[in-house]
Amino acid sequence: MRVLKRRQRVLGLVKLGEGESTDNNKYVALEDGLMSPPEVAEGKQHSRDVDLPSAALLDRLAISESGFVFDPVTGNSYTLNLSGLTLLRRFQRTADLEELVALIVAEFDVPPRDAERDIIEFAATLRQHLKP
Amino acid sequence: MSTDQPPVIAVTGMNARADNPGPGLAVARCLRDAGRAYRIVGLGYDALDPGLYSSRCDAGYLLPYPSAGPDALRERLLAIHAEESLDAIVPCLDAELPVFAALADELRERGIRMLLPTLEQLMARDKSRLAELARRVGVRYPETRSVTDAGFFYRAPAEGWAYPFVVKGPFYDAQIVRTAEEGTTAFRRIAAVWGLPLLVQRLVSGEEFNLAGLGNGQGGLAGAVMMKKKALTEKGKAWAGITIHDDRLLEVGRAICGALCWRGPLEVEAVRDSDGGYHLIEINPRFPAWIYLSSGAGCNLPQALAGLVLGETLEPLPPPRVGVLFVRSAEEIIVPLEAFEAVAVGGATPGNR
Numbered sequence: 437m438r439v440l441k442r443r444q445r446v447l448g449l450v451k452l453g454e455g456e457s458t459d460n461n462k463y464v465a466l467e468d469g470l471m472s473p474p475e476v477a478e479g480k481q482h483s484r485d486v487d488l489p490s491a492a493l494l495d496r497l498a499i500s501e502s503g504f505v506f507d508p509v510t511g512n513s514y515t516l517n518l519s520g521l522t523l524l525r526r527f528q529r530t531a532d533l534e535e536l537v538a539l540i541v542a543e544f545d546v547p548p549r550d551a552e553r554d555i556i557e558f559a560a561t562l563r564q565h566l567k568p
Numbered sequence: 569m570s571t572d573q574p575p576v577i578a579v580t581g582m583n584a585r586a587d588n589p590g591p592g593l594a595v596a597r598c599l600r601d602a603g604r605a606y607r608i609v610g611l612g613y614d615a616l617d618p619g620l621y622s623s624r625c626d627a628g629y630l631l632p633y634p635s636a637g638p639d640a641l642r643e644r645l646l647a648i649h650a651e652e653s654l655d656a657i658v659p660c661l662d663a664e665l666p667v668f669a670a671l672a673d674e675l676r677e678r679g680i681r682m683l684l685p686t687l688e689q690l691m692a693r694d695k696s697r698l699a700e701l702a703r704r705v706g707v708r709y710p711e712t713r714s715v716t717d718a719g720f721f722y723r724a725p726a727e728g729w730a731y732p733f734v735v736k737g738p739f740y741d742a743q744i745v746r747t748a749e750e751g752t753t754a755f756r757r758i759a760a761v762w763g764l765p766l767l768v769q770r771l772v773s774g775e776e777f778n779l780a781g782l783g784n785g786q787g788g789l790a791g792a793v794m795m796k797k798k799a800l801t802e803k804g805k806a807w808a809g810i811t812i813h814d815d816r817l818l819e820v821g822r823a824i825c826g827a828l829c830w831r832g833p834l835e836v837e838a839v840r841d842s843d844g845g846y847h848l849i850e851i852n853p854r855f856p857a858w859i860y861l862s863s864g865a866g867c868n869l870p871q872a873l874a875g876l877v878l879g880e881t882l883e884p885l886p887p888p889r890v891g892v893l894f895v896r897s898a899e900e901i902i903v904p905l906e907a908f909e910a911v912a913v914g915g916a917t918p919g920n921r
Contacts, residue, residue: 499683507893508813508891510796510814511777511795511798511811512796513810567842568843568844
């Protein structure tokens with residue numbers, strides 16, 4: 437497991453209360469390592485944008501200090517750990533991977549490659565859960 | 569309507585079984601929250617309807633079941649009117665609406681007003697005609713067909729109906745079935761209560777959203793509150809829900825009101841697929857049981873209805889607050905034997921409360 441300082445995981449998003457779904461989704465507790473980390477060429481790992489949900493979708497989210505996130509269109513709510521909260525807020529301003537990696541490295545004292553991998557996985561998790 | 573007495577509003581649907589409550593008590597509670605006083609008369613069909621004994625109603629009366637027809641209902645309503653001087657009635661149950669609609673003109677002449685859809689409007693949103701309406705308003709609607717024999721559930725896969733799909737009663741009830749055996753069991757259970765034909769409907773994968781609204785009868789949607797169900801009873805009814813805002817769902821509600829010139833309350837049930845598109849599932853011609861959420865969210869739709877019915881000018885409703893959660897609870901109402909006796913024998917709660 438890629439360990440972040442303060443034992444925080446970037447993949448710390450839990451969707452709350454999905455008992456109403458007709459395809460029987462229940463609580464989604466995401467596990468580390470769901471996504472395979474992409475192969476990143478040396479020297480290019482910080483030169484691209486992260487594939488995020490649309491800016492409109494990210495902007496509509498109500499994000500609290502506690503890490504509670506509410507989507508006012510879908511009614512879905514989520515909880516984030518500290519690193520997830522830090523990232524989601526930054527995602528609302530930038531998709532620049534280099535900037536995001538620098539943020540996580542500085543805040544959580546992890547190697548850049550681990551930070552990059554977790555950021556990309558977290559973005560994929562958001563794309564999976566946040567719908568238009 | 570007397571000027572020195574609060575308006576008297578009768579509300580039906582006082583049944584409140586925890587797994588499938590009627591909307592009446594929630595409507596009464598909304599009226600209690602309104603910024604003015606009403607005398608609220610609860611109308612039920614059974615001496616064990618909890619709303620008859622609730623402090624949210626000032627009096628309670630029994631009605632004959634809708635199957636008794638308009639004459640029996642007229643007679644009973646006029647007897648209650650003689651006691652209560654009703655100004656308005658808010659019918660809250662699907663099955664009674666055609667009977668109340670048929671009596672609307674007569675009751676209006678007696679001073680009792682309602683804001684109801686016409687019989688034509690009611691028919692236009694009937695399950696058997698919903699596909700046609702969905703096409704008119706440009707909303708997706710899952711393929712649906714009529715079924716009159718249980719053998720269909722064994723033929724279904726060969727006829728292009730792969731399991732699972734939904735079996736629905738003509739007026740009420742629905743069940744997802746996954747096998748022919750489940751299908752035939754559901755068919756017999758639902759048909760025994762609601763009659764034939766039943767409907768089978770493709771299952772749309774997604775999340776269920778509801779819109780409660782108030783049609784002004786002129787093609788406009790006077791107000792709307794949208795909700796996502798967060799927890800269900802075993803009957804699929806909302807046990808918890810949260811207000812949302814989605815312009816696409818609001819547009820569905822507006823389009824329906826516009827197409828039908830809908831008069832009165834309605835509930836639009838829709839499933840939102842993974843692409844964010846809505847599929848119309850049902851239109852209920854009344855407020856839903858979760859309507860108290862409208863008061864909680866600051867957009868009290870029953871209060872607005874009362875104003876419209878009483879002929880008041882309706883101020884623009886504030887937009888409901890988004891992210892307001894309700895969680896339902898069940899509680900016991902303690903009823904003195906005398907009150908139970910009065911309802912069971914005389915059809916009315918004793919005295920004024």
